Amino acid sequence: MYHSPTAEAEAAEELAAVRPALRDRCRAALPGARAAVLTRLWRALAHEQLPWVAARTAGAHGLTVRLADGRALHGPRSDPYATGDRVTEVRLGREGYADPARLMTDLAVPHAAAFAAELANSVASLALSRADAAEPGAGWPERDWEWEQRVVDGHPFHPNCRSRPGFSVADQLAYGPEHRPVVELGTVAVPVAECLVSGEWPAELRSGGDLLLPVHPWQAAHVLKRTTVPWRTAHPLMSLRTLALPGGPHVKTALSARLTSSVRDISPYSVRASAALSTLAADLVGRMGGLLDITHTLGAATAHSPNLAVLLRESPEVYAAPGERVLPVAALSTTALPRSADWLAAFTRLALTAGLRLLELGVALEAHGQNLLVVLAADDTPLRLVYRDLADIRISPARLAGHGIVVSELTGRLVTDDEVSLRRKLFGSLVGGALAAAAGSGPALGAALRAALPDLPRTPDLAALCENPLPVKALTLMRLSPETPGDLWTELPSPFVLEADTYDQ
Known part of the structure; x- marks a missing residue:
């Protein structure tokens, strides 16, 4: 059985130098990390529309994926909505593979070598994250960043769930939220005159005729290659480049490194649009009947460069009343919540009602588990939602106009009246992302959706969700298609209609 020693050996060598106490724990975490990434890769091989896959056959003993060149892959049947470390081996011909990077290398499809390197990085980084994870405690976190530190495994369905190319082991320990660092922002x-500013820029970040733009220390060292003036300490959140100031707002910085799929910079377009988006969000929240709040962007600025830009955003904490807790949906799996079928159905009902109402108004949220937060009562009942980060939503001027809302100042990539694009954005992120990860499996997700269905707003969008396969981003195809910009999509079997044994793995 193969595994890829290079990235793992390099990480172990560096770890021995910078944090030797973690070396044995990291080594022990490697088999689980390989299985976690292999599970996500096998999901893609089983469900994405990969051009070199000719056929798929499910049987009593698993799933066979036949390639166009005549070779065959064999592994367990795949639940596309399941999370965890479920797949420990996939066979290519007669050879068994526990390591996803080695499997991708030997598949030798177009762009496989580069993707295999990313998978190896993901495995090594995930092992490090698990090795340094905080011990689960009986208590609840008190601050927003403490919830984010609990999310150790990253994206629940992306094979690059922990891929951080360009980050050394020391960088990950210094900046990864799961390692609980305190980061000095400069x-x-x-x-x-050389800046584009949107919204209100705070006085403490002005000096004479200059704006003082907060910069992530990794960005300063590796991209800008310049020193910065120390400003404030902060705690990194799940997105890595967004950090929480104690007692203050969240600071979204430019971080020109590829994390999972994308380079995390901030475009001048995003800065320019931020104030208008916050104004639109405030209008929409007023029409949501208390189901949803959207954090405000307080101010944004850029030196007309995606490498030097910043957004200041409210903390979701401000939307929790005394006795309530607000946490990212991605953190639900790290809590002691019972998450019974009734609880999951109530949460699903809340999330879909809010998402469908907002979509009917004219805005499709990218409501994955990082952007979507849930406010819980003292007894853990889900009360309402908070959404953050409007940078990649989709806005329909035609739908908005039908409700008397005009957004003529918003143009560009966020704006579309295409129903397919709008529904993909919401359903792929909310149902295929946040709700699926909270449920943990296809059968649990399907049961929650069916239980919530009678109370959902009857709209054409709901009919489309119920009657069609579920659109989700083709995360692996995107990494294997560097010549194709933008999102690529695939369709998963609808969790509304499939029986539980369809997902046996």
């Missing part, structure tokens, strides 16, 4: 002074 600032770079830029003349006001």
Whole structure:
């Protein structure tokens, strides 16, 4: 059985130098990390529309994926909505593979070598994250960043769930939220005349005729290659480049590294649109009947460069009343919540009602488990939602106009009246992402959806969700298609209609 020693050996060598106490725990975490990434890769091989896959056959003993060149892969039947470390081996011909990077290398499909390197990085990084994870406690976190630190495994369905190319082991320990660091943010002074500013820029980040733009220390060292003036300490959140200031807002910084699929910079377009998006969000929240709040972008600025830009955003904590807790949906799996079938159905009902109402108004949220937060009562009842980060939503001027809302100042990539694009954005992120991860399996997700269905708003969008396969991003195809910009999509079997044994794994 093969595994890829290079990335793992390099990480172990560096770990021995910078944090030797973690070396044995990291080594022990490697088999589980390989299985976690292999599970996500096998999901893609079983369900994405990969051009070199000719056929798939499910049987009593598993799933066979036949390739166009005549070779065959064999592994367990795949539940596309399941999470965890379920797949420990996949066979290519007669050879068994426990390591996803080695499997992708030997598949030798177009762009496989580069993707295999990312998978190896993901495995090594995930093992490090698990080795340094905080011990689960009986208590509940008190601050917003403590919830984010609990999410150790990253994206629940992306094979690059922990891929951080360009980050050394020392960088990950210094900046990864799961390692619980305190990060020193610095600032770079830029003349006001050379900046694009949206919203209100705070006085503490002004000096004479300059704006002081907060900069992530990794960005300063590796991209800007300049020193910064120390400003404030902060705690990194799940997105890595967004950090929470104690007692203050969240700071979304440019971080020009590829994390999972994307380079995390901030475009001038995003800065320019941020104030108008916050205004639109406030209008929409007023029409949601208390189901949903959207965090405000307080101010945004850029030196007309995606490499030097920043957004200041409210903390979701401000939307929790005394006795309530607000936490990212991605953190639900790390809590002691019972998450019974009734609880999951109530949460699903809340999330889909809010998402469908907002979509009917004209906005499709990218409501995955990182952007979507849930407010819980003292008895853990889900009360309402909070959404953050409007940078990749989709807005329909036609739908908005039908409700008397005009957004003429918003143009560009966020704006579309295409129903397919709008539904993909919401359903792929909310149902195929946040709700699926909270449920943990296809049968649990299907049961929650069916239980919630009678109370959902009857709209054409709901009919489309119920009657069609579920659109989700083709995460592996995107990494194997570097010549194709933007999102690529695939369809998963609808969790509304399939029986439980369809998902046996």
